[in-house]
Amino acid sequence: MENWGNLWHLFVTVFLSNFAALVTNLAIADVTMEAVCPGKDECSLAIYLTGFQQAIAGLGSVVLMPLIGNMSDAYGRKALLTIPMTLSIIPLGILALKRTTNYFYAYYVLKTITAMVSEGGVLCLALGYLADSVSEGKRVSAFGVLAGVVAGASVCSTFAARLLSTAQIFQVAAAVSIAAALYMRIFLKDLTPHTNVLEEPILKPETERDQVGCESLREIDFFKQIPSPKDIIHLLKSSTTFSVAAFVAFFNSLAEAGVQAFLMYYLKARFQFKKDQYADIWLITYIGATMSNMLFMPILGPLIGEETLLSVGLFAGFLNMLLYSIAWSSWVPYVSACLGVFLFLASPSIRCIVSKQVGPCEQGIAQGCLLGIASFANVISPLIYSPLSALFLSEGAPFNFPGFSIMCIGLAWLIGFILSIVIKIIPLIPKDEEVHGSLNGKTRPAPTLV
Numbered sequence: 001m002e003n004w005g006n007l008w009h010l011f012v013t014v015f016l017s018n019f020a021a022l023v024t025n026l027a028i029a030d031v032t033m034e035a036v037c038p039g040k041d042e043c044s045l046a047i048y049l050t051g052f053q054q055a056i057a058g059l060g061s062v063v064l065m066p067l068i069g070n071m072s073d074a075y076g077r078k079a080l081l082t083i084p085m086t087l088s089i090i091p092l093g094i095l096a097l098k099r100t101t102n103y104f105y106a107y108y109v110l111k112t113i114t115a116m117v118s119e120g121g122v123l124c125l126a127l128g129y130l131a132d133s134v135s136e137g138k139r140v141s142a143f144g145v146l147a148g149v150v151a152g153a154s155v156c157s158t159f160a161a162r163l164l165s166t167a168q169i170f171q172v173a174a175a176v177s178i179a180a181a182l183y184m185r186i187f188l189k190d191l192t193p194h195t196n197v198l199e200e201p202i203l204k205p206e207t208e209r210d211q212v213g214c215e216s217l218r219e220i221d222f223f224k225q226i227p228s229p230k231d232i233i234h235l236l237k238s239s240t241t242f243s244v245a246a247f248v249a250f251f252n253s254l255a256e257a258g259v260q261a262f263l264m265y266y267l268k269a270r271f272q273f274k275k276d277q278y279a280d281i282w283l284i285t286y287i288g289a290t291m292s293n294m295l296f297m298p299i300l301g302p303l304i305g306e307e308t309l310l311s312v313g314l315f316a317g318f319l320n321m322l323l324y325s326i327a328w329s330s331w332v333p334y335v336s337a338c339l340g341v342f343l344f345l346a347s348p349s350i351r352c353i354v355s356k357q358v359g360p361c362e363q364g365i366a367q368g369c370l371l372g373i374a375s376f377a378n379v380i381s382p383l384i385y386s387p388l389s390a391l392f393l394s395e396g397a398p399f400n401f402p403g404f405s406i407m408c409i410g411l412a413w414l415i416g417f418i419l420s421i422v423i424k425i426i427p428l429i430p431k432d433e434e435v436h437g438s439l440n441g442k443t444r445p446a447p448t449l450v
Contacts, residue, residue: 007142009187010129014146015153016180017085017122020092020173023157026278027166029264031095035104044390050261051382053112058257058378060116065375068117069124069368077129077364078190084121085181087114092174099166120371123150124364131355131363132191140306140352144297147348151289158286162279242357244422248310249350249370251416253377255317256347258385258409263324269393270402271330281333285340292341293348306349307423313346314417321410325403346416353423385409 032050037043072080091111094103126146134142161169267273267281301309316339323336351370358366388405391397401407 006189006191007130007133009183009189010126010133011146011149013081013085013180013184013188014122014126015149016176016183017088018150018153019157019160020177020180021088021119022154023161023164023169023173023176024092024095025260026158026161026264026282027169029268029278030274031099031104031166033268035099035101044394047262047265047390047393048386049108050265051386053108053115054257054261055379055382056112057115057119058375058381060113061120061375062372062379064116065120065124065371066365066368068121069128069364069366069371071364072125072128072368073362073364076190077125077132078184078188081122081125081184081188082181084118084125085177085184088118088122089174089177089181090114092170092177095170096167096174099170120375124367124371127351127355127367128364129191131367132360136356137302139355140301140309140349141298143306143348143352143355144293144301147297147344148290148293151286151293151344154286155283155290158279158282162276162283239357241423242354244419245350245353245357246370246373248314248416248419248423249354249373250377251412251419252314252317252346252350253374254381254384255321255409255412255416256374257378257381258405258412259321261382262385262389262405262409265389266324266393266403266406267333270327271333273330273333281337284334284337285343288338288341289344292345297345297348301352306352307420309345310349310353310423311417311420312342313344313349314413314420316342317346317413318410318417321406321413325401325407325410327403 029046032046033040033043036045036049068080068083091107091114094107094110097103127143130142130146131139160172164172264273264278267277271277273281297306297309320336320339320343323339324333327333327336351367354366354370355363385405385408388408392402392404397404
């Protein structure tokens with residue numbers, strides 16, 4: 001793996017940023033319930049508020065993620081990283097002061113707005129930076145390490161949330177978020193993607209984008225850099241692998257969004273879990289995820305391929321949700337959480353597959369489109385799972401199956417697993433004959449990174 005000095009600073013930046021974002025996850029359900037439905041274990045309003053926030057933030061990200069990725073191809077990853085990392089500080093600072101109803105709604109509004117950029121922006125730009133730094137053959141290992149760093153941040157943040165009070169959680173989150181932004185600005189070096197004179201980018205053929213290298217993209221008019229729907233469609237259709245991977249990413253993100261938003265409400269209603277129990281569940285899950293991404297992906301990825309790891313991760317997600325949905329005792333969720341060893345293999349595998357389908361000047365927009373698809377899934381997810389969760393956790397459920405919405409989350413992973421098999425059976429084309437897409441009768445050879 002090349003450029004370890006730069007990658008080390010990238011990993012520290014991602015770790016701190018994710019720690020600040022994730023340490024609040026275990027407390028936000030209790031804060032929301034206390035603000036809108038004090039003294040209750042079940043609250044449909046809290047579920048709908050969470051779903052609405054997720055949908056609005058996702059809708060904004062659908063537009064902004066491809067734009068941020070495309071802008072980073074021109075202006076550099078570091079410059080664009082400043083935006084989401086700075087915005088993420090604001091809502092955390094509000095709840096660090098107070099968690100009364102008025103402060104909660106101020107946080108809610110600002111979090112909804114800033115999440116359009118902050119939640120997916122850091123990861124999108126980090127993936128582009130990683131693709132700039134690592135050759136194609138070693139990329140599955142590098143993407144696995146990055147995913148392991150994120151999972152490691154989840155472990156540390158969950159452990160911290162287990163020890164801290166609710167007030168301290170948000171104070172620590174705000175402080176770490178500020179530290180992450182400062183560290184990134186001081187230590188992270190910007191990189192220039194390596195280009196090849198024989199490469200032609202997929203987007204905007206016969207325009208300024210394909211006439212010059214990555215550095216000269218910043219000279220193009222700002223509005224011309226905003227990807228149009230036609231540009232994105234061309235990118236998604238650039239190869240069969242990319243197209244199928246996009247569908248897999250959608251269903252994987254649909255399930256992930258459902259878990260993050262509604263699993264804790266299900267566990268609270270079903271077994272009266274609170275912050276400490278949530279922490280235990282997520283600790284088990286993310287310790288397994290850290291092990292799999294830091295060890296399994298770098299070792300097994302080059303041997304069996306990211307396509308196989310993708311299928312394993314998606315099927316593990318389905319089994320995980322199946323166990324949660326039929327949990328008959330409070331110890332069953334802890335056993336189910338052990339499947340986190342395999343569950344978190346899916347996302348980095350998808351990103352690695354996609355990164356190999358585009359050239360070095362298109363890494364940012366490719367990852368941005370992938371995050372845009374994930375954001376669109378975040379819009380759809382609450383429309384499906386909010387009514388299901390509220391209905392089957394209420395006394396008016398059509399039949400007695402509190403975990404029905406959780407099982408439906410698992411079905412999204414099952415669909416993704418079936419689609420991932422298609423990626424595995426797509427015939428492999430030799431590198432010297434591979435063509436990634438065709439626009440206006442023009443083709444370009446497969447990109448190679450030095």
